[in-house]
Amino acid sequence: MASLISVRGTASFRAAAMFRPRSVVLLAEPQLPEAAIVARNLAAGGFRGSLHVIGMEAPGLTPAESLEAIAEPPDLAVLCLPPDRLEPAMADLAARGSLAAVVPGGAPDLAAISARTGIKALGQGSFGLCVPGIGLNASLAHIAPAPGKLALVTQSSALARAVLDWAAAEAVGFSHVIGIGGNATIGFAMALDWLARDVNTGAVLLDLRRIRNRRAFISAARAVARTRPVVAIRAGGRSADQSGLGDCIMEAALRRAGVLRVSGLEDLLSAAETLARVRPRIGGGPAAARGDRIAIVTNGIGLGQLAADAVLAGGGRIATLSPEALAAFALLLPAGWRPGNPLSLGPASGPRLAEAATMMAALPEVDAVVALHAPAPEEAGDVAAEAMIAACRTGGQRSAPVLVSWAGQHTAGRQREAMARAGLAVFPTPEAAVRGALQLARDRQNRAAAAELPPRDVLELAPDRATVRRILHTARAAGRHSLTEEESLGLLAAYGLPTVPGRRAAAAEDAADAAAMLGFPAVLKILSPDLRHKSEVGGVATGLGSARAVRAEAEAMLARIRARRPEARIEGFLVQRQAARALELRLRLGDDAMFGPWIGFGQGGTAADLAEDEAHDLPPLNLALAGQLIGRSRTARIMAGWRDHAPVNQAAVADALVRLSQVAVDFPEIAELTINPLFADADGVLAVDAHCVLRPAGEPGVLAIPPYPAELARPWTAKSGEVLLVRPIRPEDAAAHEEAFRQLDPEDIRWRFFSPLKEMAPTLVARLTQIDYDREIAFVATRRRPDGTEETVGVSRLIRDPSAPAAEFAVIVLRGMKGQGLGRHLMQRLFEWGRANGVREVMGHVLADNAPMLAFVRSLGFAVKRSLEEEEVMEARLAL
Template identity: 75%
Template sequence: MLRRTMPMIIPRSVAPGYQPRALFRPRSLVLLADPAQPEAPVLAANIASGGFKGSAFVIGMAVPGLTPAESVEALPEAPDLAVLCLPPAALEPAMEALARRGCFAAIVPGPAPDLAGIAARTGVGALGQGSFGLCIPEIGLNASLTHIPPARGRLALVTQSAALARAVLDWAASEQLGFSHVIGIGGNATIGFAASLDWLARDPGTGAVLLDLRRVRNRRAFVSAARATARTRPVMAIRAGGRSGDASGLADAVMEAALRRAGVLRVSGLEDLLSAAETLARVRLRPAAPGRGGTLPATRIGIVTNGIGLGHLAADAVVAGGGCLAELRPESMAAFHMLLPSGWVPGNPLSLGPAAGPKLAEAAAMLAGLPEVDAVLALHAPAPGEVPPDAAEAAAEAMIAAARTGPGRAAPILVAWIGQATAGRQRRHMAEAGLAVFATPEAAARGALHLAADRRNRAAAAELPSREVLDLAPDRTAVRRILASARAAGRLALTAEEALGVLAAYGIPTVPGRHAEGPAEAADAATMLGFPVVLKILSPDVLHKSDIGGVVANLASAAAVREAAEAMLLRIRTSRPEARIDGLLVQRQAARALELRLRLGEDSMFGPWIGFGQGGTAADLAADEAHDLPPLNLALADQLIGRSRTARLLAGFRDHVPAHRGAVAEALVRLSQVAVDFPEVAGLTINPLFADAQGVLAVDAALQLRLAGEASVLAIPPYPAELERPFQTRSAGPLAIRPIRPEDAAALGEMFHRLDPEDIRRRFFSPLRELSPALTARLTQIDYDREMAFVACDATGAIRGVARLIRDPVGPSAEFAVTVEQAMKHQGVGRHLMERLFEWGRAMGVMEVAGQVLAENQPMLGFVRSLGFSLRRSAEEEEVMEARLAL
């Protein structure tokens, strides 16, 4: 039985001998340094002056404060961590020597062209090449290239850029923000984002995480680790060079989609990153969980100021950023009359005038206590009555007291204390007191918007979808036949007819059509289909058929079709003589409807993506495309639609009648499944997809295959439907055993309510009256690379039992949990669920299964004994038994 919720971690092949504790909580370290290396003196000085709470040795140079040693072999103890400030040629011999002494964690600040290969050969995992280093203030570790030692705090920075790390640390020192970790992964060769996030997700001293993303080496591991981290703390990410490397903005949009799925807040630049860090490291919004299948309410922002101009600037920034100004109720506004100058009317922004003084803090606290306000911006400009230092300090002290009252119960207060000559000192004082304080109204507004975006992103990543599951039954055999035919013909680009055939096999309605070799056959095909028809050229060399007259519509007779076909062939042979022509496609002309474009594409960093937006010949000019990653379910598909401007047209607008949004979402899910089932597909575009009140119809499509032997890798593991199997109980009828899925949230909650309270106490080691939405999301929205949960469902879809196996962070072990309803006990359900887990675990490389059982839980102890587990009493808790089974 699981004693507590264990983080979901993927064991990774960072390096054979590497253990994360040696890197992130070392008890000893050694600096191997060549004095000729430019980083050597900086690293040596920082390590020596950091106050490291462990043994610190140095080889290769004299460093006051570090114990010298002649060689790795001569060290009096095996170090946990090595800092290798050496020329590239000396790295592998040094890492071999470290491995022989039992040291498998290293930092490489300089160049190391083959660091991944060296790590694989020696078993030593390393940060680098070009690592900024590692700072862990809690243990006094400063093995970095920083110019200023970071203070201890709850912010973690994971960065590839040494310059960005120094800039953030310098800014943080002025803002009195401290760090739990500063991790410079550099070239991300072995120990990168995923391994760092896996550690931070479990670290109780980390309250928020900043990411500097350049290159993600393992997309699936990164998204998985980022999502696990963002479940419990804010994670913010910046990407330098995204737009300059891809002027179209597509790569940036796909990265933002990946981060959104993980619950990570994407920020656009260094100023935004620092603003988000200032806010999210200090304050939180009150919890506001979305409804089942619903959306999170807008974050309502209240503004109070001692100058109405400042208030209007902040309000403008909130609205321009897509935020929501709080609407104060009449009874709420009445309470502010006593704080206002005579004749002034309360509102939002609420201006108290330049003589507000400490009343500004009082009004901010009152706003924070209102149920219709989620966040407060308190804006202060220097005022004539505050020229004496004590008066200004009194206003600042009052604001500190107001911001500290009722955390968790009141809305957070973000402060903009504007000015420099007099206000700069007060801002520093408030920052030292832990307030989120800014120099401008716009910066404070950005901070509030970051709070809102972070809550929205993390809530969306854990949103509980409805029970509805789209029943997909694609004709995969037909698709394989179509793709094989194209490859046999030496083609990677499918014809429109073939691409539409793939869509039809996945249940997406397509317009009827026929292939024709020439004008006469086209006329005959049109007669059989019925008029009017559309005529299209079939050529793998023509991407946009309309651009060269390769599409003719409204053909109402056989003669018109024949004439149009002859003219089309002549036109294309003249303008594009090199284009191969594979014939003509004749389609029955569909009634006009809203034109959409659905796309499946490939990103170099995050792999396959799905795009949705306006269709037709002007789709690229419209620049209206929202993005997500496959796999999609209906809830995710609907959210994708909602992020586009075209969503408003689906709802009906002027001459656009409402369209069937659910049918569009289904088409997106079916397109997503193509990416799951056929990783050899490089791209698939449906344009246009007609949408009206009756449904959708694919009119044209293009599909591109990868080279033989190439396959895509999804950033998010798909639902493993192949693991579904039936099971016959002893006397309670048949059950379906399958992996859990997000749509099981409601059914899992219903099972929980049917459980005996004593079973719940034994399962969770404490009484639990309700599964919270967050815990329900955690239990149903699992990463199938990180863990497995099998559910036993009856014919009605009710869950009667569930068993779970969660893999260890780095080792080959996993922790189990199993719960079966009383009515299904003694039916073989629990044993079968556990055996399915063992089967999955072996396939994933798990070598040992472990768990904790209350010593009083005799039925469970007997059950695990019957499965072959060994039992022993926990050394830490007398009332707990530890169960272990070698697979």
């Protein structure tokens, strides 16, 4: 069947022209200081293509009078020009077919100019672009970056220079340095999409300030993080939002994409040192899933104790060594010394330190080794360093990574430099080495969580959306952006979330009658659109045991509030039957300026804000994601049962979170929705109070992660009369996908995957079932088994190229459904989705001996020809 090879772009702008150009032109105003810097760097970089300059003299660059004087249109232009000359220059470039540019200087209207001319540019204020592998240095760098596997995508020129200066000292090289600058047209998404396909990039560093397109960014970041580590830093986030909430939402968004967030430049450099040089061991089983079992070997117990403290303070684990391992290490120790973790060999250990580190790395109970060395008297430090270099080079993918701390400076500095140039991850302090090991573990955990295969369980929701629409219409018709508590609880009830019964009462006497009808004890709450926190002004009373008590409290409450807040509009009372006390939780739906709607979970009650116990994620949530969200809060430990707290029904809480998430999906006009408290006990949950705020009319929220397109699910009838459901794939289809694979014939597997796979790796299953519905679609044909589970009998897939109106297809049908017309229907569904999403051409690669597929695609109208790159592959194309 068809493969999933990437499609080359067919749009006017080519990403390769920007990120791997064959020719570059510098258009410069000599008086601008950046012009001389860029010209000097271009000339000194050793670029393998052609270099031209217009507007100034620059040794090493071929001068040209104009763009027309250059024989071939340059792939990339660097524009060191005053703002008023940018648009004419970009118009000239567009006329010649040069559509990629770098703008290092000021350009306040760059987005508008780009839209008018069609030029896509890095900038304004771009640091520039470096691709050391081809000798391109079109940047404002003070030092030329060396070739390597690290990519840096940054908005800050100062940070770029700092990282490059550090990298030169540490012998770290780069595949790309991409200066996003003001992020006007070419932003993070396009850069990350390129890096996701670049085989020379092993890890990515991100300097994030402003995300222009939240959905495109998350999609591209996730694509990169599937195959390599991605680390992000955000400068200015806390100062811009001193509450810290914005930083929490960014961390949640990055976690969802599989990106490791670090807090400062020191952590970023530590992550770069680690990820550029080491990789976690392959395999290890369930025990290695966290990747944080650290073994410490040292030539001084003081350093070992500092490292052990840092491991525990950072949330890692000191690896527990087996008796057999301890017995082996005893042979390396002086007489009378006992082995352990940390393992101290004594100051005269010399090369034995490297030997012990290698032995530690081979142990299955160890995820990373931190080897510590302090200068010792009468020790040949250079010999010890050479031994460590040799030992680390012998470790394979089945060994744990070794991170080295070579403490000191006068003698150790030169030895650290030698180890760094040999490719070791080496640090000046034990704490820095441990930080690197824990970052490696966190990266592993983040990427594993982003690709985790959820169980089959799907929460099938059937909300009463018509009721919610009526509630929202009523509020807007009254000129309100806030719903009353009664309306907010009604909205939740429409989504199947249990709520406490209540009645509205206009006056004190009515409140007493309502309480008598609902039962006692009763709760009385003031209704006012001007009182967000009613308890702060005495607007909530509990434990009212009679109608007389309710009436008296209503009169007193009214008097209190009129005295304290005379301007507040009073709309009556809400009377509720008091629920039995339980654990109080708070569920929140909010909105972030950068990443849009978010979900919060944590401790509830009046002191929720003081408790500072709230975990965050982005909608949409499924049950698995909701469970992970709960687990990240401190409240999760109480929910499991703690002293006088009985265990809580966590499945019911996860259910509530998924329902709240679906509200965000269905009604993007809702800006805020808080449930506080949500009572939770062993029997389930009960929403006691809620508050909802609407966005201004015409201002919908945009989710950073596209929701499941349930509207695309439709029944289909086979020739045999059997009715199947054809719907978009979802993460919960992982188990069914694996089952379907096991039913395929070996020949079908070879035709589909271009190799004789025996089983699907979990990472591949995750890639095929956890898709971005904005850039690809997969339709599954399913039948319902007697036990209620679904069986997958056919799959079709269409993957768009983010930078081109082309997409690649794949389709496969299980043996029992062949000849029923299912394959044709699945392809027609792809064409339908493609047309609706701007796809103009569908293509695929088919093995030349796959006669059934070749006949099938020809019957659909595809043109088929032999691939120019692979003799045994045929290329099929169809214009939509």
